[in-house]
Amino acid sequence: MTPEMNERLTRIVQGTDLGNLLRRYWHPVAGVTEFAETRMKPVRFFGEDLLLYQGESGAFGLIPRRCQHRGADISFGFVEDDGVRCHYHGWKYDASGACIDRPFDTAINPDRKLAAKPGPGYLVKEKAGMLWIYMGPQPAPEIPDWEIFGWPNTFKQIAIAHIPCNWTQIQENTVDPIHFEWLHNNTQLRRMGDKSEYSPPTLKMAIEDTSYGLLTRRYREGTDESSPLWNVGRAMIWPNGWFFGHHLEWKVPIDDKNTLYLLWFALRVPREYEPYEQGPIPTWHAPIKDKNGQWLENSITNQDVIAWISQGEIADRSNESLCASDIGVVALRRRLIEDMDAVKEGRDPRCLLRDPAANQALELPCIDLEDLKNGLPLKEMQEHFLMGSLLKEFYIISGQPEEVKREFEAAMRVQTSSYDIHAMVQK
Numbered sequence: 001m002t003p004e005m006n007e008r009l010t011r012i013v014q015g016t017d018l019g020n021l022l023r024r025y026w027h028p029v030a031g032v033t034e035f036a037e038t039r040m041k042p043v044r045f046f047g048e049d050l051l052l053y054q055g056e057s058g059a060f061g062l063i064p065r066r067c068q069h070r071g072a073d074i075s076f077g078f079v080e081d082d083g084v085r086c087h088y089h090g091w092k093y094d095a096s097g098a099c100i101d102r103p104f105d106t107a108i109n110p111d112r113k114l115a116a117k118p119g120p121g122y123l124v125k126e127k128a129g130m131l132w133i134y135m136g137p138q139p140a141p142e143i144p145d146w147e148i149f150g151w152p153n154t155f156k157q158i159a160i161a162h163i164p165c166n167w168t169q170i171q172e173n174t175v176d177p178i179h180f181e182w183l184h185n186n187t188q189l190r191r192m193g194d195k196s197e198y199s200p201p202t203l204k205m206a207i208e209d210t211s212y213g214l215l216t217r218r219y220r221e222g223t224d225e226s227s228p229l230w231n232v233g234r235a236m237i238w239p240n241g242w243f244f245g246h247h248l249e250w251k252v253p254i255d256d257k258n259t260l261y262l263l264w265f266a267l268r269v270p271r272e273y274e275p276y277e278q279g280p281i282p283t284w285h286a287p288i289k290d291k292n293g294q295w296l297e298n299s300i301t302n303q304d305v306i307a308w309i310s311q312g313e314i315a316d317r318s319n320e321s322l323c324a325s326d327i328g329v330v331a332l333r334r335r336l337i338e339d340m341d342a343v344k345e346g347r348d349p350r351c352l353l354r355d356p357a358a359n360q361a362l363e364l365p366c367i368d369l370e371d372l373k374n375g376l377p378l379k380e381m382q383e384h385f386l387m388g389s390l391l392k393e394f395y396i397i398s399g400q401p402e403e404v405k406r407e408f409e410a411a412m413r414v415q416t417s418s419y420d421i422h423a424m425v426q427k
């Protein structure tokens, strides 16, 4: 790949092809419960410093943080009605980011109508306990209504991490299944001093276009095309998500060298403890290093985080040696290029949902979907290859707070203990 193409595939801030493409989709960026104790959260997306806030009616807004007057950061201001006032001289902004009041000007010229400077008109919506933002042109598409959002009797939680590297290399991981047997299996076994045989290698993989994105199929030595890893596969949601049955995850560009990583979990409680109605969905922030500054690497996703960051702030694709295991990565890049071209030519990119009637309880494929969706008795859950490990410890990403762990244990009526990495090796 040429350095120029690498730039095109990675640069995300204002006016870039990739930024223009990714702005055409909704991105989940926060948990609604983050606003239980604050009205304002300074954020940064697509290279823009923004304020995510909740107005007094409960409605959310996403507006530029830089005051139009003399550039103070309005996250030091305060919410008033459904707008925000700058702390410096009191200019007020509505949810579109338009300035709707300049107090001194109004005081000295009460009869003169203020010429409101327009704002960018970014949108914020709540769905599944998350706040979703849309920073593209109107009309906005639908937020996909994934069926899992409506599963009853589930314990949900939202984890958010800040990843200091470029979005594209992170999303490439979703269509790169060969990394499972190395990064998550063999590398971890050796790191633990385990000299036993490598886990079974993947013998075949394939990638398919679907209505929601890309489907990855594969099977490992000792299995064949009857393996659910092949005949069900794993769903990558275009352009920013991934589905695992017990969680969905998304990557959202902060700027060229930083990405927000949001994971939304839902695990059905054991059948004998239904009905279960959860209160507000806890949202927590996942650190990527421990208090000594060392990488956290005992959880699956933290292993990925280290791999992503180790590729560099922006991976240099002009120096790669792609091989047969990269068919998914190549497919992703080709489709990003096609979609960047489509947006440039005024066409919609793929997988946009525009019909509300067709956007209801959309199913995604997943191994053992029926068990996850319908639930199992506790004993069967504990023996289940996907759910059993989750009942032992929250191994997906490090840093789960004690209070969330206790809430999970109360819902599932289990005591979590130590996670055994060997239990995951054959997956």
Ligand code: FES
Pocket: 067, 068, 069, 070, 071, 072, 086, 087, 088, 089, 090, 091
């Ligand atoms: S800088 Fe914001 S009101 Fe003056």
Ligand SMILES: [Fe+2]
Pocket: 173, 179, 180, 183, 184, 300, 301, 304
């Ligand atoms: Fe991974």
